[in-house]
Amino acid sequence: xxxxxxxxxxxxxxxxxxxSLAGELIKIPSFKTQExxxxxxxxxxxxxxxxxxxxxxxxxxxxxxxxxLNGSGGGKSLMFNGxxxxxxxxxxxxxxxxxxxxDGDRLYGAGIRNMKGGVAAMIEAAEAIRRSGVRLKGDLxxxxxxxxxxGGVGTSYLCEHGPLTDMAVVPEPFGAxxxxxxxxxxxxxxIHTIGRARHMNRAEESIDAIxxxxxxxxxxxxxxxxxxxxxxxxxxxxxxxxxxIGGLGRDHDRSEATYNADFCTVVVDVRFPPGTTAAMMxxxxxxxxDGIKKEDPEFQYEIEMPPPAKYQAFTMxxxxxxxxxxxxILDCVLRxxxxxxxxxxxxxxxxxxxxxxxDDTSKLLKAGVPCLLHGPAGGIESATVPDEYSVISDMHQVxxxxxxxxxxxxxxxx
Numbered sequence: 001x002x003x004x005x006x007x008x009x010x011x012x013x014x015x016x017x018x019x020s021l022a023g024e025l026i027k028i029p030s031f032k033t034q035e036x037x038x039x040x041x042x043x044x045x046x047x048x049x050x051x052x053x054x055x056x057x058x059x060x061x062x063x064x065x066x067x068x069l070n071g072s073g074g075g076k077s078l079m080f081n082g083x084x085x086x087x088x089x090x091x092x093x094x095x096x097x098x099x100x101x102x103d104g105d106r107l108y109g110a111g112i113r114n115m116k117g118g119v120a121a122m123i124e125a126a127e128a129i130r131r132s133g134v135r136l137k138g139d140l141x142x143x144x145x146x147x148x149x150x151g152g153v154g155t156s157y158l159c160e161h162g163p164l165t166d167m168a169v170v171p172e173p174f175g176a177x178x179x180x181x182x183x184x185x186x187x188x189x190x191i192h193t194i195g196r197a198r199h200m201n202r203a204e205e206s207i208d209a210i211x212x213x214x215x216x217x218x219x220x221x222x223x224x225x226x227x228x229x230x231x232x233x234x235x236x237x238x239x240x241x242x243x244x245i246g247g248l249g250r251d252h253d254r255s256e257a258t259y260n261a262d263f264c265t266v267v268v269d270v271r272f273p274p275g276t277t278a279a280m281m282x283x284x285x286x287x288x289x290d291g292i293k294k295e296d297p298e299f300q301y302e303i304e305m306p307p308p309a310k311y312q313a314f315t316m317x318x319x320x321x322x323x324x325x326x327x328x329i330l331d332c333v334l335r336x337x338x339x340x341x342x343x344x345x346x347x348x349x350x351x352x353x354x355x356x357x358x359d360d361t362s363k364l365l366k367a368g369v370p371c372l373l374h375g376p377a378g379g380i381e382s383a384t385v386p387d388e389y390s391v392i393s394d395m396h397q398v399x400x401x402x403x404x405x406x407x408x409x410x411x412x413x414x
Contacts, residue, residue: 002339002404005134009403010340015396020309021045022120022395023100025084026109032085033313035154039063039084042144046123049130051142056410058146058157065144066163076412077165079351079369080122080402081155081360082100083148084110084173092386106378106389113378117390118171118398119144121376125402134389138410141165148360151186151306151316155360159367166328167409168364171375171400173353176394176401177346179333180373184236184271185320186358187278189285190307191216197248197262207298209264210246215292215299217241218266223282227276232301232350236273237281243267245312267313271356274320278305321362325349327370329409336404337374340397374398 002010024045030038039055042065047053051067058064064084071077089110095101097110107117126140143162146151158164172182193216195209225237246264247254270281284304293299307313323330337345354373364371378393 001095001142006007006339006404006407007285009128009132009134009407010400012132013124013396013399013403014128015392017127018120018124018395018399018414019102019392021123022107022112022117023109024119025116026100026112027098029098030067030084030086030111031088032147032149033062035084036061036063037413038217039065039146040390041237043379047156049127056157056161058154062102062146063259064146064154066158067142068163069130069136069140070391071136071138071140074139074414075410076167076414077139077141078406078409079141079143079165080125081143081145081168081170081364082115082119082122083144083146083154083360084116084119084144085149085167086097086116087114087149090386094387102392105392107392108387108389110388112390113388115171115173115375117378117395118173118375122171122402125406128399128403129406134407136406136410136413138414139165140406142409145360151188151314151318151358152363153316155363156316159363160171168369168371169329169333169405170359170361170371171402172359172373172399173375173378173390174351174373175377176353177341178354178374179330179337179345179348180351180354181323181330182232182274182355183321183358183361184233184352184356185276185278185362186314186318187272187281188307188314189268189282189303189305190311191220191266191268191285192302193264194302195260195262197259198261200258203260206260208260210261212299213244213266215296216289216301217266219288220285223284223288225270225272226280227273230273233355236271237276238356239268239270241266241268243313251279267307267311273359274322276306277322278317278319288338294328319360319362319366321365323365323370329370330372332408333372333374333405334400334407339364339404340400374401
């Protein structure tokens with residue numbers, strides 16, 4: 001049974017206010033590196049409501065929003081951390097992606113699943129506490145960060161410059177009935193094959209970098225990576241060749257189809273389990289490509305890990321994440337979930353397929369902030385599915401769980 005204070009806060013959680021905020025977030029495009037408009041909107045929104053707001057400039061002209069609901073003092077602090085950059089849009093949307101649309105229990109719009117629905121839920125949790133008039137002892141920090149889709153640019157900046165907290169929750173879109181404490185690492189790399197450009201009338205003298213890459217791709221996909229098997233993560237390590245581009249020179253000039261390509265690039269993502277490192281993954285890729293080189297003296301390659309920013313991929317390595325089972329934040333979220341939902345969660349710890357994903361929790365944990373993942377479900381499989389949506393009842397439930405989590409954590413003595 002919830003305490004009178006908890007009941008007061010739960011009664012202040014507003015579905016309508018949460019949906020209104022989520023709708024405003026949908027209307028503002030915020031693809032990775034283009035988050036500043038949303039950051040300024042949130043800065044104004046939260047500043048007008050009495051939060052201590054800081055716009056952090058993570059890169060020149062690029063901002064993220066950090067807002068603090070100040071406590072009265074003496075309590076532990078808690079962070080809700082959600083990213084405001086969104087995935088590229090898939091084709092075949094049937095709705096205008098920039099117009100929020102409610103249909104039954106779904107809110108449709110660009111970026112709402114990954115992860116503006118979670119951002120709206122975490123802000124509504126803080127707003128319920130503020131509206132209720134309950135004063136926390138510890139600070140509640142809302143970190144609306146940039147560049148998670150680049151491997152954690154914004155949270156890395158936050159970890160270096162602060163503010164950091166005693167604990168954190170990241171409401172990634174893994175489902176309101178799941179509490180996730182394990183995720184894969186990600187090593188993204190640009191792999192280049194290098195050829196010799198010649199006009200097509202001298203094709204016999206050329207080395208086609210695209211042809212060489214065609215040799216490399218099946219080898220990359222077939223690599224048996226070194227790792228210690230984890231029964232809870234049977235699909236790791238796994239590799240995906242996500243992007244390919246070829247042309248003349250290192251900028252892949254594609255204006256001369258009469259010349260063969262002398263530079264071809266694929267951007268590859270390798271997901272790997274705890275206990276394995278990105279360096280090991282790169283060594284395994286090098287070993288496989290060296291095998292091609294032994295058979296084909298004309299095969300030349302280079303690897304850049306992480307890829308340069310011009311490829312708009314991850315610019316940082318994401319290490320695997322595993323929260324120790326005895327951390328207070330896990331026990332706390334589970335208790336608050338039971339209070340709100342009246343049942344046990346569906347999944348706790350490793351929850352597939354979501355634990356094959358990666359996110360900012362590993363950076364927070366490395367910085368000394370115990371954290372976990374608990375956020376609303378949505379979409380079908382991924383954020384790039386046309387007509388992206390978040391489940392409204394999940395958003396509402398998560399907001400309640402997060403509000404009670406803040407009451408609990410921020411009441412603990414510092």
